[in-house]
Amino acid sequence: MKKKAKGKRPVYLQNPEEDQLLAIALALAGEVSVLRERLDTMEKIAQTKGLFTTAEIEAYQPSQQVEQEREQWRADYIARVLRVLQEDEG
Amino acid sequence: MNPQFRHPILPETTHDELARQNFVTSLKKHVFSLSAKNQGVYETRAKPRFEREHQRTPETRYEIQQAMKDEPYYRWVSALRRMGQELMWDSVLSSVERQLPELRERAKGVNQPLGSLTLNPDLLIPTYQQAVDIHCMPGSYHSDLSADDVAAGALYDRGVYLYVRGMLGPLNDDMGRSAVQNFLKREYPDFHPGHILDMGCTVGHSTLPYVEGYPEAVVHGIDIGASLLRYAHARAEALGKRVHFSQQNAEKTNFADESFDLVVSHILLHEIPVPALRNVLRESYRLLKPGGMMVHIEAPLYCHMDSYRAFAFDWETVNNNEPFWGAFRDLDLKAEAIKAGFEPDQVLETFAPNGAWLQAQGNGTPKSQEFGGRGTWFMLVAWK
Numbered sequence: 477m478k479k480k481a482k483g484k485r486p487v488y489l490q491n492p493e494e495d496q497l498l499a500i501a502l503a504l505a506g507e508v509s510v511l512r513e514r515l516d517t518m519e520k521i522a523q524t525k526g527l528f529t530t531a532e533i534e535a536y537q538p539s540q541q542v543e544q545e546r547e548q549w550r551a552d553y554i555a556r557v558l559r560v561l562q563e564d565e566g
Numbered sequence: 567m568n569p570q571f572r573h574p575i576l577p578e579t580t581h582d583e584l585a586r587q588n589f590v591t592s593l594k595k596h597v598f599s600l601s602a603k604n605q606g607v608y609e610t611r612a613k614p615r616f617e618r619e620h621q622r623t624p625e626t627r628y629e630i631q632q633a634m635k636d637e638p639y640y641r642w643v644s645a646l647r648r649m650g651q652e653l654m655w656d657s658v659l660s661s662v663e664r665q666l667p668e669l670r671e672r673a674k675g676v677n678q679p680l681g682s683l684t685l686n687p688d689l690l691i692p693t694y695q696q697a698v699d700i701h702c703m704p705g706s707y708h709s710d711l712s713a714d715d716v717a718a719g720a721l722y723d724r725g726v727y728l729y730v731r732g733m734l735g736p737l738n739d740d741m742g743r744s745a746v747q748n749f750l751k752r753e754y755p756d757f758h759p760g761h762i763l764d765m766g767c768t769v770g771h772s773t774l775p776y777v778e779g780y781p782e783a784v785v786h787g788i789d790i791g792a793s794l795l796r797y798a799h800a801r802a803e804a805l806g807k808r809v810h811f812s813q814q815n816a817e818k819t820n821f822a823d824e825s826f827d828l829v830v831s832h833i834l835l836h837e838i839p840v841p842a843l844r845n846v847l848r849e850s851y852r853l854l855k856p857g858g859m860m861v862h863i864e865a866p867l868y869c870h871m872d873s874y875r876a877f878a879f880d881w882e883t884v885n886n887n888e889p890f891w892g893a894f895r896d897l898d899l900k901a902e903a904i905k906a907g908f909e910p911d912q913v914l915e916t917f918a919p920n921g922a923w924l925q926a927q928g929n930g931t932p933k934s935q936e937f938g939g940r941g942t943w944f945m946l947v948a949w950k
Contacts, residue, residue, distance in 0.1 A: 477663045477717050478705045481655065483698030483887040488645030499649045506589045506653060513585035559656060 479559075499560040507557060567591055570727045571736035574804040575672055575797060577720045583661040590654045591728055597646045605874060607639045627868070627877035634877070648885050651702050654728050655721070659704060662720045673716045673800035680808035681785075683799035685792050689813050694839050695790065698887045701729075707768065707837075710792045719769045719797020726771070734771070735923030737805075741832040741863050742772030744943055746779035747925070749861070749918035750828075759783050759827035763853060765816035765846065766834030770798040770809060772863075775922075776830070777807040783828075786821075788814040817845035824855040832863045835946075836894040843894065847906035854950040860908075862946040866917075868895045870944070899946045908948040917942035 489495050522528050538546065570576065579587065612633040616624050624630045634640045662669070691708045699706040703725060709718045726738050734740040742764075750757060760783055764773040767787030777785050787809050789795055795811045802809045814820060816834065829850045835843055850860045868876040876895075883892040903913045920943050 477659055477666070477711065477721075478709065479656070479659065481652070481699035481702040481704045481887060482696075482706070483702070486644075486648065486885055488641045488648065495645055495649075498645055499652070502593070502646075502649050502653060506586060506593070506657075509589040509592075510582050510585040513588065514581055517581065556656075556660075560652075 496560045500557060503557045503559060507553060567732040568736060570724070570732065570738075573737075573801055575669065575716070575720075575723075575800045577658075577662045577665055577669060577724055579661055580664075583657070583664075586657040587654075587661075587724075587728055590650065590657050591731055593646075594650045594654065594728075595731060597643065597650050600643045601647065601878070604634070604637075604640055604643060604878065607637050608634055608874060612637055612640075625873060627873050627880055630873055630877040631880070644881065644885060647881070648702075651729075651886060655703055655725055658721055658724045658728065662717060662724070666717055666720075669716050669720055670712075670714045673796055674714060676800055676803045679799070679803050680806070681799065681802055682810045683795060684810075684812040685795065686813045687792075689790060689815065691790055692815065692817075692838075692842065694842060694890075695837075698889060700837055700887055701882075702887045707789070707791045707794060714796065715793040716797040716800065718791055718793035719795075719801075722794060723769050723771075723797065723801070737774070737923070738771040739775050740920055740923050741943060742775035742830075743926075744918055744920045744922040745772070745830065745832075745861060745863050745945070746775045747922040748920070749916075749945065751779065752918075754859075757828075757859065759859075761826045761855075762786065762828045762830070763788065763821070763826045765829065765831040765850070766837070767798060767811070767832075768794050770802050770807075770811070772830075772832040773798075773809055774802060774805060774807045776828075777802075777809060784810070786810045786812065786826075788812050788816060788819060790815055817842050817849060819849060819853065821853055823852055824858075826853050827855055827858045829853055829858070829860045830863070833865065835862055835864055835899075836888070836891050838894075839890050840893055840897065843897070844902060844906065847902055850948075851907040851950060856950055858950050860903075860946075860948045860950075862899075864894075864944045864946070866895075866944045867897070867899070868892075869898075903946060903948045908950065912949040914945075914947040916945050916947060918945060 487495060489498065608630065613624060616629065616633040624633050695706065695708055703721060705718055705721070707718065711717055723738065726734070735743065759780055762776050762780065762783050762785045764776065764785070764787045767773045767789050768791070770787055773785060773787040776783065785808065787798060790813065792813055795813055799811050816831070835846070838846065854860060868879070871879065879895070880892050882888040900913050900915055904910050920941060
């Protein structure tokens with residue numbers, strides 16, 4: 477699917493680069509919100525079930541596979557935050 | 567925001583996708599409240615400055631635009647609105663794209679259809695629809711990725727819901743529902759259209775209320791987008807509504823003269839340039855039986871607003887890829903309907919209360935500032 481709407485994007489701040497910075501900041505704010513919501517869901521469920529403690533989270537050591545999954549996730553995440561710089565015109 | 571009705575063809579959301587869409591909705595709500603403060607900036611800063619420079623008050627929306635364009639607050643709010651719109655489509659698009667193969671399969675799974683779907687691969691997409699992607703939806707109404715594509719439909723269905731923050735109801739159907747319940751049934755209880763056409767029906771949001779309101783009627787929906795129509799067909803079938811969808815341009819359809827008792831459209835007219843609008847009105851006239859009625863539903867025109875509100879409303883034209891928005895809202899639609907063939911005393915510009923979906927739930931009427939602030943839909947009505 478095409479990622480960017482065809483048509484000229486107006487310039488709102490001092491220059492297009494400032495607008496892009498704002499888009500990046502907003503995307504970051506969005507991802508923080510997404511993360512917060514997921515954490516909140518987990519904590520709510522964990523609390524209901526009595527599943528884990530904060531100390532266990534601090535002591536957790538990820539396996540190699542988990543590390544790889546996280547690396548992939550971070551790549552997707554960065555692409556999402558930096559969307560405005562890499563979207564193509566087509 | 568109330569949840570959207572989860573019909574079987576609606577794209578689903580993962581936890582993070584929904585959280586992303588929730589964020590965008592909250593952001594849009596906040597930015598909308600910031601937008602309202604632009605008027606204070608105008609009254610206290612921009613207008614006095616204009617008056618000092620010109621020895622008079624700004625008169626038109628263009629002059630207000632001129633006075634406001636360099637105000638930092640206005641520019642920041644505009645930037646946030648535009649970025650919010652882009653983020654919104656992005657939050658839906660990434661979700662739709664993830665499940666596209668599955669959505670295609672689900673759309674194909676219509677057995678023993680009530681209605682029908684007729685596509686025309688040779689239909690020429692008007693160049694005016696290809697100039698920009700309307701309201702910044704990537705691919706616009708006409709994108710069609712494959713012979714069984716439903717992407718534009720899925721993107722539109724979910725995107726519109728987020729765009730209006732659920733204010734059109736769980737099925738995005740308030741325009742059609744309010745036109746039927748708060749206008750046609752209320753004002754013309756003896757009008758029983760046997761054949762109904764919805765022009766520019768997209769995914770059928772507003773089409774289905776006519777099926778519900780007039781169960782005996784044969785209801786047709788036309789649009790230029792094949793992907794939209796595949797989705798519309800699957801959605802209507804999933805919701806148990808009989809609609810005949812076909813891929814046609816409302817400027818010139820293949821229906822015979824006098825095929826319909828009721829021809830309607832919902833926010834179609836502002837998405838097309840004036841010459842195309844004239845064709846649509848002429849086509850509406852041609853398709854109506856004698857005694858038939860045309861109802862085109864829209865947000866208000868600029869003649870219904872003071873200059874400041876017109877300026878605020880006109881933000882969409884340049885900033886949200888709505889190239890025909892401003893020109894449409896400057897038109898004398900009654901005169902246009904008369905030019906299209908309707909008798910002057912048979913044309914009516916009116917307003918009907920919106921929020922029929924909320925009335926049905928006994929929850930009063932929604933606040934609808936974003937649609938013009940009157941709690942109404944504007945309607946161009948004419949009888950043949």
